[in-house]
Amino acid sequence: xxxxxxxxxxxxxxxxxxxxxxxxxxxxxxxxxxxxxxxxxxxxxxxxxxxxxxxxxxxxxxxxxxxxxxxxxxxxxxxxxxxxxxxxxxxxxxxxxxxxxxxxxxxxxxxxxxxxxxxxxxxxxxxxxxxxxxxxxxxxxxxxxxxxxxxxxxxxxxxxxxxxxxxxxxxxxxxxxxxxxxxxxxxxxxxxxxxxxxxxxxxxxxxxxxxxxxxxxxxxxxxxxxxxxxxxxxxxxxxxxxxxxxxxxxxxxxxxxxxxxxxxxxxxxxxxxxxxxxxxxxxxxxxxxxxxxxxxxxxxxxxxxxxxxxxxxx
Numbered sequence: 001x002x003x004x005x006x007x008x009x010x011x012x013x014x015x016x017x018x019x020x021x022x023x024x025x026x027x028x029x030x031x032x033x034x035x036x037x038x039x040x041x042x043x044x045x046x047x048x049x050x051x052x053x054x055x056x057x058x059x060x061x062x063x064x065x066x067x068x069x070x071x072x073x074x075x076x077x078x079x080x081x082x083x084x085x086x087x088x089x090x091x092x093x094x095x096x097x098x099x100x101x102x103x104x105x106x107x108x109x110x111x112x113x114x115x116x117x118x119x120x121x122x123x124x125x126x127x128x129x130x131x132x133x134x135x136x137x138x139x140x141x142x143x144x145x146x147x148x149x150x151x152x153x154x155x156x157x158x159x160x161x162x163x164x165x166x167x168x169x170x171x172x173x174x175x176x177x178x179x180x181x182x183x184x185x186x187x188x189x190x191x192x193x194x195x196x197x198x199x200x201x202x203x204x205x206x207x208x209x210x211x212x213x214x215x216x217x218x219x220x221x222x223x224x225x226x227x228x229x230x231x232x233x234x235x236x237x238x239x240x241x242x243x244x245x246x247x248x249x250x251x252x253x254x255x256x257x258x259x260x261x262x263x264x265x266x267x268x269x270x271x272x273x274x275x276x277x278x279x280x281x282x283x284x285x286x287x288x289x290x291x292x293x294x295x296x297x298x299x300x301x302x303x304x305x306x307x308x309x310x311x312x313x314x
Contacts, residue, residue, distance in 0.1 A: 025085050025258050029060040033081075033089040035074025037067040041202075044282050045118050045246055046090050049266075052275040057265035061088070070094060072104040079110050083251040085258035088114070092246045093158050096298075096305045101156050108298045111249035112259055115266040116289035116297065118279055121220035122162055122242040123230070125199045125213050127189050135217040135236055139170050146173035152185040152194040153178065159185070159198040162219070162242045164308045169238040189213065198242065201226050202283030219243055220285075245287065247294055263291055 032050055036042040043065065050061045066074030071094050078089035091108060099107045124135070132138040142149055151174035153159040159182075163174055177194060179185045182203045188194045190212045197204075199213075205226060207213040218224050218232045219242025233240045248266060250259060269275055270288035279286050289297055 023257075025261055026057065026059045028086065029062055030057070030085065030262075031081075031087050032061045032063050033074045033078045033087065034063050034065050035067065035071040035078070035089060036065065038065050041120065041244070041284075042071075042090060042092065042246060045120075045279065045284055048275060048278050048282065049117060049248070049269065052272055052278070053265060053269050056268040056272070057262070070098050070103050072098055072106060075106055075111075076104070078249070079106060079251060081251050083112075083253035083255075085250065085254055085262070088248050088250050088262065090246055091249050092244050093161070093301065093305075096302050097157060097161060100305055108249075108302065110252055112252055112254050112291075113294045113298055114248045114250055114259055114262050114291060115270075116245055116247040116287060116294045117266060117270065118284045119220070119243040119245045119287035120200055120202075120284040121218055121224055122159075122198050122200055122244065123204070123218050123224075123227075124166060124216045124242075125189065125197050125204055125208075126216055127192060127195060128211065128214055129195075135231060138216055139172070142172045142174075143170075147175050149195040150175045150177050150193075152188055152197045158244065161305060161308060162198045163196075165240050165242065165304070168308065169233070169240055186213075200244075200283060243287075245297075246284075247289070247298075259291060 032046065034043055034046045047063055050063050053061050066077055068074070075089060075091065075095065078087055081087035091111065095106065095108055098104045126138070132141045151163050153163055153176055155176065155178040160176065167173060174196065179188060182199060185194065185197045186199060186203050186207065189197045190207055201224065204213050208215055215227055215230045217236060218227065218230045219240070220232055221234065221241060223230065223232060250262065267288060267290065270286050276286050
């Protein structure tokens, strides 16, 4: 009888303690696994989240860099952490591509999407040429010359996906040339070894100012403030977005109450003027989506990636 009463007391205590965990969350720093090396775009933008979130979350969010295998090493570790709210990580479109190409068995559905935080618009960029001077002229020129214009991409990576989206939307066909990183592609097109690349403001604007590159069209929802004269794809008749979007996720099974606390903190951060200014200065834009909207966005994007599998999977 004493044993039964003892077990009942323990069970009651556990039941009473459970809600308090969510109510008191967070009680200690939350580890932020960034699955990329220090100094890159993801690391830079996520450090801005880390540096500015404490007033909104109540605790620190220290960065732990775990790079390797296209960002999948750190994500694997994050997926294995306890779903107690004390681990977050970062994903972007690279995870969807890594899943598609078999680089990892992980998918975005192995995590709890909490909030999309930033979007870095990508542009179709060309070397200066007399063959076309704007996007409309480019489309007409490229349609008459399938497989002639060289497009520098990371084969099977995000630039490849974005270029394939342009091909599909405007019935074009590029000749793909593989380069590992953005810097290599920019140098190649500046040097005249490529016709086209997919790039961003941070990597390409200074070259455009010097007359070494030309921006043709923007992959953002609205015209970019740094390039207000460049039209968007939407203005050119196609509802496509070319952006690297970075969001925060938690291990699968993290309690809803805990997820809601983190979501609220990130939403408040997205309205923080200092954070917004720092993100803009880093060449990106604050673009907040909460849990439901972010989950729907990832599902739609995943379907788009899979529809282009025959193009980007070699």
